[in-house]
Amino acid sequence: MTDLKSKIVPTWCPGCQDFVIYASLQQAIINQKIDIKDLVIVYDIGCIGNMADFLKVFGVHSLHGRSVPTAVGIKLAHPELKVVVVGGDGGVYGEGLSHLIAAARLNIDITVLVANNQLYSLTTGQTSPTTPKGAKTKSTPKGVESVPIEPEGLIRAVNPTAWVKHVSCQKPPEVTEAIEAALKHHGFDLLDIDQLCVSFGKQLL
Ligand SMILES: Cc1ncc(C[n+]2csc(CCOP(=O)(O)OP(=O)(O)O)c2C)c(N)n1
Ligand code: SF4
Ligand SMILES: [Mg+2]
Numbered sequence: 001m002t003d004l005k006s007k008i009v010p011t012w013c014p015g016c017q018d019f020v021i022y023a024s025l026q027q028a029i030i031n032q033k034i035d036i037k038d039l040v041i042v043y044d045i046g047c048i049g050n051m052a053d054f055l056k057v058f059g060v061h062s063l064h065g066r067s068v069p070t071a072v073g074i075k076l077a078h079p080e081l082k083v084v085v086v087g088g089d090g091g092v093y094g095e096g097l098s099h100l101i102a103a104a105r106l107n108i109d110i111t112v113l114v115a116n117n118q119l120y121s122l123t124t125g126q127t128s129p130t131t132p133k134g135a136k137t138k139s140t141p142k143g144v145e146s147v148p149i150e151p152e153g154l155i156r157a158v159n160p161t162a163w164v165k166h167v168s169c170q171k172p173p174e175v176t177e178a179i180e181a182a183l184k185h186h187g188f189d190l191l192d193i194d195q196l197c198v199s200f201g202k203q204l205l
Helices: 018-031 048-053 067-077 089-095 097-105 151-158 172-184
Strands: 039-043 059-061 082-088 111-116 163-168 189-194
Touching: 018 048, 018 082, 018 111, 018 172, 039 048, 039 067, 048 059, 048 082, 067 082, 067 089, 067 097, 082 089, 089 097, 089 111, 097 151, 111 172, 151 163, 151 189, 163 172, 172 189
Parallel strands: 039 059, 039 082, 082 111, 111 189, 163 189
Antiparallel strands: none
């Protein structure tokens, strides 16, 4: 696994479950014997997007909410590449939701991995589209009034053939297994990964 790590030590908070996704993704790439020259990872912005600095693979650290269209562009230009998105719930389900739906409807052959901590964490814990109703966050001190979006159902509604799954960082082997399955699948994949933000999300437990 040292081959896939960059020289930069991850800056995530101690105990952040982004470490689980980081390790699982590396393990899945190794288990699936993916040749690094055939892989591109497109990172969104946010704590999870900072993985761009910690992995030694070809990649693009894109804009907040624009990782999916960047990945779609790479895939259309180079269909032979395996293209993976690594983003957060704020970027992929918030600012980038219309791009996610468009890519899913067209069944673009990309793998979207979402670290769903139900918060905008890099900016210190504002509510995101998946924050549970009633939850108190920095931007909703009286509790979130709206219901959270449900990504799996949303994607299945626009593409019944899409590969969609939800796993939790509480069970790291399942995260690795699911990433491997997504990497093997042809067509659009969404893996929603429940991830605890230990600094701003303990009240969501
Ligand atoms: C277009 C744009 N809007 C807002 C921001 C500020 N911003 C940076 S990271 C972030 C939150 C990211 O949340 P999420 O995507 O869930 O990732 P996390 O930090 O939770 O891993 C925001 C709002 C930005 N960089 N660009
Ligand atoms: S703020 Fe939250 S999501 Fe970001 S690194 Fe710290 S624990 Fe992880
Ligand atoms: Mg988030």
